[in-house]
Amino acid sequence: MEKLKKIVISIIVAAVCMTAFAGCGTNRKRGPLDVKKVSYLKYSDSDRQVDFYVITDDYKVLHYSIYPEEGKTYDYFEGEFPSEGKWNVAGYEIDELTWTSMVNVLTRVNFMELLDEFPAANVEDGYYYYIRVETSDDVHESGGYEAGYRKDPENTRFSKARQQIEFVLNQAT
Numbered sequence: 001m002e003k004l005k006k007i008v009i010s011i012i013v014a015a016v017c018m019t020a021f022a023g024c025g026t027n028r029k030r031g032p033l034d035v036k037k038v039s040y041l042k043y044s045d046s047d048r049q050v051d052f053y054v055i056t057d058d059y060k061v062l063h064y065s066i067y068p069e070e071g072k073t074y075d076y077f078e079g080e081f082p083s084e085g086k087w088n089v090a091g092y093e094i095d096e097l098t099w100t101s102m103v104n105v106l107t108r109v110n111f112m113e114l115l116d117e118f119p120a121a122n123v124e125d126g127y128y129y130y131i132r133v134e135t136s137d138d139v140h141e142s143g144g145y146e147a148g149y150r151k152d153p154e155n156t157r158f159s160k161a162r163q164q165i166e167f168v169l170n171q172a173t
Contacts, residue, residue, distance in 0.1 A: 106164070114140070116141065118142070
């Protein structure tokens with residue numbers, strides 16, 4: 001009788017565990033992210049130029065050299081730019097392998113889970129780095145002043161994403 005109780009209890013515990021954990025991980029998509037567009041923004045308070053790049057899944061790269069009007073701020077990710085004549089744009093192309101490598105790195109560093117805004121690093125005259133990734137399911141923006149320059153895991157992940165994007169841009173230009 002005691003052995004039967006143990007078997008019944010074991011079956012019940014197993015059933016409860018299977019039910020409790022059945023949904024775990026179903027929100028996570030396996031495989032590479034379905035990236036549609038990557039935007040990259042780099043600027044310094046001391047520079048008079050902002051570099052804004054848009055890389056799309058059709059292997060096109062647009063590089064906007066922007067000269068912002070003093071005292072004004074723009075949401076470049078949402079398409080806000082200074083008046084005509086305050087920016088130039090150049091177009092380039094990349095190959096499929098370069099695109100795939102970038103998507104794989106963004107997937108591997110789990111970009112969509114990075115901090116929205118990184119705390120400022122203790123650096124003077126540094127750069128602001130922001131990356132926005134748009135997938136078929138979601139949009140995530142991450143970055144900040146000298147984002148990726150500290151040695152903690154979040155900064156390291158951001159740094160790997162930024163370095164890969166800069167590699168892609170160097171391949172295009």
